[in-house]
Amino acid sequence: MTAQDPVAAETRPGRIAARAGIGLRHRHVPAFLDGALPDGCAAPAWLEVHSENYLVSGGPRLAQLERIRRDYPLSCHGVGLSLGSAEGLDPDHLAALRGLYDRVEPALVSDHLSWSVAGGTYASDLLPLPMTEAALDVVVRNVARAQEALGRRLAVENPSCYLAFADSTIPEAEFLAELVRRTGCALLVDVNNLFVCRHNLGLDPEDWLARIPGEAVAELHLAGHARLEVEGETLLIDDHGARVAEPVWRLYETALERFGPRPTLIEWDTALPPLDVLLGEAERADAVLARAAAATAETSRHRLREPAHAG
Amino acid sequence: MPGDGRPDPRRDDLAALQRRMVGAVHGDAEAFRAVAAGLCDSRLPADKRLFLHLNTVTHALTGVLREAYPATARQLGAERFEAQAKAFLRAEPPSAAVLSRYGAGFERFLAAASRLPEGTAALARLDWAAHEAYFAADAAVLAAAELAALPEAAHAGLRLPLVPSARLLPLPAPAAWARWSALSGEAVVVLPGAGPEGRGAAGAAVWRRPDLRVATLPLSGAELLCLAALEAGEPLLAAAEAAAPAAEPLDLAALLTAGLAGGLFRASEVPCRLDGQRGNPP
Secondary structure, three states: OOOOOOOHHHOOOOOOOOOEEEEOOHHHHHHHHHOOOOOOOOOOOOEEEEHHHHOOOOOHHHHHHHHHOOOOOEEEEOOOOOOOOOOOOOHHHHHHHHHHHHHHOOOEEEEEOOEEEEOOEEEEEEEOOOOOHHHHHHHHHHHHHHHHHHOOOOEEEOOOOOOOEOOOOOOHHHHHHHHHHHHOOEEEEEHHHHHHHHHHHOOOHHHHHHHOOHHHEEEEEEEOOEEEEEOOEEEEEOOOOOOOOHHHHHHHHHHHHHHOOOOEEEEOOOOOOOHHHHHHHHHHHHHHHHHHHHHHHHHHHHHHHHHHHHO | OOOOOOOOHHHHHHHHHHHHHHHHHOOOHHHHHHHHOOEOOOOOOHHHHHHHHHHHHHHHHHHHHHHHOHHHHHHHOHHHHHHHHHHHHHHOOOOOOOHHHOOOOHHHHHHHHOOOOHHHHHHHHHHHHHHHHHHOOOOOEOOHHHHHOOOHHHHHHOEOOEOOOOEEEEOOOOOHHHHHHHHHHHHOEEOOOOOOOHHHOOEEEEEEOOOOOEEEEEEOHHHHHHHHHHHOOOEHHHHHHHOOOOOOOOOHHHHHHHHHHOOOEEOOOOOOEOOOOOOOOO
């Protein structure tokens, strides 16, 4: 494990480099199957899929995924583990995910600091948790169980937030840091979510980035957001339906200064654009990553020279 | 916190909050008020913030139903379909995160709660059959050459199970299959029927072909009975005899030709099991 690539050593075949990938959506699958990417576009370094879209018995989706994974390192991003569920995890869901992951051998697996199932009902949303000791205990127990059942280290993503619970007592970054300490899980830092939470709830992204354990950060997410006017107030909605906003790019640079280069995903789920737009965003992320890698290397050289100067 | 199985009031409190909240985002007004009361009110009232989650859940799940029932949605129109979808998800919300399975029963809900005409209810049944076929388990299919290689004397005892994606549907509304085929567009491969004109089909087969595309074949009453008997494990001769109660004669050769060409029959370790040889050989 190195400072630049802290997770690759722990992951599966087809390791993911600290380069930009894109979320693979069904409409873009034919271009990857046919090797027919838009003219002038570089292929992304890796691809990410939503795990639950592939929990099917058979058919085209699984066949396509198995074909594409031969050419691209793969990350599987879950939306249904419900890591914050006080009732615990669904063993059938865990078993289905294990089956998928054993089949396609993703280099990274992840899910969210959220919950979506209670009392036998599923809400197709990533619902927020009160940031309390009780919730932390629940998430610790669930993440530990998930990692054991999946046979893999799980990366847990910070949420996009629209509301806060009055009885929350633990800052989110501390919550995640303690989760890492107690479970050994990795973190997936969604930079757009940090920006959305700053606007909606007053979270301080720089402070947040400083408080989480950088060595646990396995992946970064970038995405666009929407602005929603409600009773004269503006809320930012993490809809993954636009280009990455300029302030989010700046925050991304801050994150890379803190963590060093990390695999970075361009997420785009709604109002899906032509593939060249998505790949263009990935090329921009790659350029930022290259600058961050150069800066990291320069810093390392500087540190190596310092003892000689001192002597 | 105690480990699994030991009571913990803090965990129980969180579980209770989550049950209320999942009810709130599925439209339970009382649960909504209770959850909103425990949220921070800064800049924007808590109920407006919580409503965002209710709206997300509603929008996502009506979208899931629209994708699973495309022809039905086109038939009903966007506004009417959305109203029915919302009523269904309030009555029968999903229980798990695998949303490709959500929507089973919507066709019955439409027929019962909305008093839809039989033709529209049949569209919904065909939509769900195609949806299930798309995600069904893979299977090797029986090739025509394998069947042709068998001695003719063996044909009567053949068992020809259908592939796991196959769905057989009786259609009380005779025009339903043709209407559904037209509304489905390129999403479904429409095969010419061996027997009846599609407009008057008594039933339909819907399955996923080896090229991974969902296909449909109109069936006469006799063909429907014959395929149902084959699917139930009857040998070919018995399956053909099962079609006798139908009003029209069965053209068995034409049905087998269409089924073999489309990969409707499943291959097994013994390609065509003979009557009296149940199960696989040791």
